[in-house]
Amino acid sequence: MTHIRGRVWRGGKPQDDFDFSAISDYLADDDTLVWCDIYDPVHDTLEVLAEELGLNTWAVEDALAESERTKAVVYRTHTFFTVYAVTDGAADETLSTHRISAFVLPRGLITVRLSTEFDMEPVSQRFDELGGQEYGVGSLVHGLLDVVVDGHFDAVQKLDDEIESLEDDLFEDRSRRGDLQRRTYALRKELVQLRRVVLPMREVVNSTQHRRLDAKTAPELDPLYADLYDHVLRASEWTESLRDMITTVFETNLSLQDARLNMVMKKLTGWAAIIAVPTAITGFYGQNVLYPGIDSAEGFIVSTVLISILVVTLYVMFKKRDWL
Structure with missing residues (x-):
């Protein structure tokens, strides 16, 4: 069943009269900004919305596909991107990824998720914390990507702590060698999965930062996007260093066994x-x-x-x- 939520701002001020059926009216108003979040979508719902708003058909298919890579595609009237938020995993997993697709329109942001496992409430709160809705849809996109990148940082930090724990156990005389090797393989798998969603974020941030969709995309947002891009670079470099660390742990473990x-x-x-x-x-x-x-x-x-x-x-x- 499709679930829909949204928010509307007029003149940079939040309103409480969001109506999904009136999205095209919101987008036609120069003084209005809208965010619509659709999760667990039905194909027909998105097709109708795409026809009404002029969204690219292939982008709609990508938003509904089971598996898509992190990417950003710029079309004539809108930008489409797919990112992955990262949260703590279940008992047998360190991390869990959740895909978020988004259509960036001149005065609106439409996010699409395939499940409700990722809580979008922090994204809505970030919109309020950042303010600046008078600067247009760029502020909404920045708020969404900022939450996603913060999640990447938390995930990298967690893996870093896990690898440091491995290093401490590596030279323990009574450490369980089989358990250490199993944990090493599990962390390598988690790190590979994390790198697949972190490294392409540079492309997404670059595309959304330099795509000027309307006159309200103000230069005041440039420092925010520059800071966001710096965080993406730091997260990417951190994952690269973790790959070297886990490889060293793995090779050292084999050397110690020999x-x-x-x-x-x-x-x-x-x-x-x-x-x-x-x-x-x-x-x-x-x-x-x-x-x-x-x-x-x-x-x-x-x-x-x-x-x-x-x-x-x-x-x-x-x-x-x-x-x-």
Whole structure:
């Protein structure tokens, strides 16, 4: 079932008379600004809206498609972009992504979401916090993208903390190696997913910043978009550094496993050599032939002393070479 909410501003002041059926009237009024949010949309609803507002057919199809990449496309009468908001995931996931598509019109912003899992209330609150609705639809677009980019920063910070926790556990002697490797693979997967939605945001911000849709797109918004673009760059660079960090953790874990295996092999080899001495001597004295010291206390004493001397000598040698 399609759910629709919206807000209207006249002369930069919020109103409480939003009516979905009157969107075309709002857009025709030079003094009116409108935001319409459509989630869990029905195809027919968007088709009717697209025909009424002159939206590009392919853009409408992209807004309804199950899987779309982060992008921005500029048409003659409007701009269409798709971004992904990132929130905390379920119990078995670190992060969860939620797609938001938007049609930017000269005096309106129409957002389309496929589910209600992402709460748009912070976006509406950001509109009020930023103010500046008198500057046109650019202020609404900035508010939406600002919330999305803030979510990216929180997600990157969370992954950074998780990777630092991995680094701390990496050199713990009693850390569970299987669990550490599983967490490393899980974080690499989450990081790849995050990079896919963070890196293309530069294209989206650039397209929306430089697209002058109407005379109300005031230069006062340029510093805000410049700051937003700087945040996007920082988030992108942060994800790149995290990729290097997780790769280092993964490679270091493999190196430590090899080092531990070599240490175990050295110890096993050393103890096997030590155990081989009494085995060889007692085996010699266990032969069914006559030899000096057979059936006498002197033979037992000689064999015992010989075993002790050789075992102690091998133990001291291996200990000095750090084999034991």
